[in-house]
Amino acid sequence: MNPPTCAHALAAAQAQGLDRLDAQLLLLHALGKPGDARAWLLAHDTDVLPEKPAEDFRAMCARRAAGEPLAYIVGSKEFFGLTLQVDARVLVPRPDTETLVDWALECLKAPAMPPKPAVLDLGTGSGAIALAIAYSLRATAHQARVVAVDASADALDVARDNAGRLGLSLDFIQSHWLKEVGEHFHLILSNPPYIASADPHLEALAYEPLTALAAGEDGLDDIREIVRQAPGHLLAGGWLLLEHGYDQAEAVCALLAQEGFVQVQSRLDLAGIARCSGGLWPGGQGIGAGFQTAG
Numbered sequence: 001m002n003p004p005t006c007a008h009a010l011a012a013a014q015a016q017g018l019d020r021l022d023a024q025l026l027l028l029h030a031l032g033k034p035g036d037a038r039a040w041l042l043a044h045d046t047d048v049l050p051e052k053p054a055e056d057f058r059a060m061c062a063r064r065a066a067g068e069p070l071a072y073i074v075g076s077k078e079f080f081g082l083t084l085q086v087d088a089r090v091l092v093p094r095p096d097t098e099t100l101v102d103w104a105l106e107c108l109k110a111p112a113m114p115p116k117p118a119v120l121d122l123g124t125g126s127g128a129i130a131l132a133i134a135y136s137l138r139a140t141a142h143q144a145r146v147v148a149v150d151a152s153a154d155a156l157d158v159a160r161d162n163a164g165r166l167g168l169s170l171d172f173i174q175s176h177w178l179k180e181v182g183e184h185f186h187l188i189l190s191n192p193p194y195i196a197s198a199d200p201h202l203e204a205l206a207y208e209p210l211t212a213l214a215a216g217e218d219g220l221d222d223i224r225e226i227v228r229q230a231p232g233h234l235l236a237g238g239w240l241l242l243e244h245g246y247d248q249a250e251a252v253c254a255l256l257a258q259e260g261f262v263q264v265q266s267r268l269d270l271a272g273i274a275r276c277s278g279g280l281w282p283g284g285q286g287i288g289a290g291f292q293t294a295g
C-alpha cells in the first residue's frame with residue numbers, strides 16, 4: 001500500500017466513524033500542530049504522512065472511536081477562551097457551563113457588589129469555572145478572590161496546574177462541598193454532579209469520573225446538599241448559582257425558594273435550555289449586616 005496522505009488518513013478516520021472535525025484535530029495533534037491550524041490540513045491534503053505521525057494518528061483514532069473524549073486524547077480543552085489541561089482525573093469542561101460563568105460575572109459586576117468580592121467554586125474539577133472568573137476580572141475593579149473546592153485531591157492537582165500555567169492565583173481547599181470551608185462569600189457557584197444514577201446517558205460518559213457526574217436517584221442529591229449548606233457561607237445579599245440538568249430547573253428553583261433564597265431565577269444555555277438556577281441570600285441571623293446598601 002502507498003504511504004497515506006493527509007487526505008487518506010482523514011478519510012480512513014471518518015470511515016471508522018469519527019467526526020470530520022475530530023479527525024482533523026487529532027491529525028493536527030499527531031503532527032504537533034495547534035488545533036487552529038485546520039487550514040494547513042486543507043493546503044497539505046496530498047502531503048504524505050511520515051510514519052510516526054501516521055501511527056500516532058491511527059492509535060488516537062482508535063481511542064476516539066471507542067468513545068474516549070477528544071479532550072483527554074489531546075490533553076486540553078478550550079473553556080471561556082482559556083486553554084485548560086484536562087485528563088481522566090476531571091470532567092471535560094462543557095460549553096454549557098459558560099452560561100454559569102456569564103451569569104456569575106454579571107452578578108459580580110453589579111453595583112451592589114463590593115470591589116474584590118469573595119467567590120467560591122464548588123467541585124472545581126479542572127478549575128474551569130474558577131479560572132474563567134479570575135481571568136475575566138483580573139485587570140478590573142471587580143478583581144475577585146476566588147476559592148476553588150474539590151473533594152478529589154487529584155482534581156485539585158489538575159486545577160492547581162492549570163492556575164499555574166495561566167498565571168492566575170486561586171486558593172484551593174479539599175472539601176466535600178462546604179464541609180471544610182470556613183469563611184463567607186459574596187457568590188458561590190457550582191457545576192455539581194446532576195445526572196440520575198440510572199440515567200442511560202451515563203454510559204456514553206464512561207471515560208469521565210462518575211463522582212463528577214452522577215448524584216443519586218433523581219440526580220439532585222448534591223444540589224440538595226449544596227443548597228442546604230450554602231446559606232451558612234453566604235454574606236447577606238450573596239448569590240448561589242448552580243448548573244443543573246435540562247429538566248431540573250423547576251426542582252432546583254423550588255429547593256432554593258424553600259431554603260429561603262429570594263430572586264430565584266434560571267438562565268438558558270446556548271441550546272435554549274434552562275441550564276442554571278440561582279438565588280440571592282437575603283441574610284438573617286448571625287452573619288453580619290451583609291454588603292447590600294439600602295434602597
Ligand code: GLN
Pocket residue numbers: 094096191192193194195205212213214
Ligand atoms: N453536562 C454534563 C453532561 O450532561 C454533565 C455535567 C454534570 O453532571 N455536572 O454531559
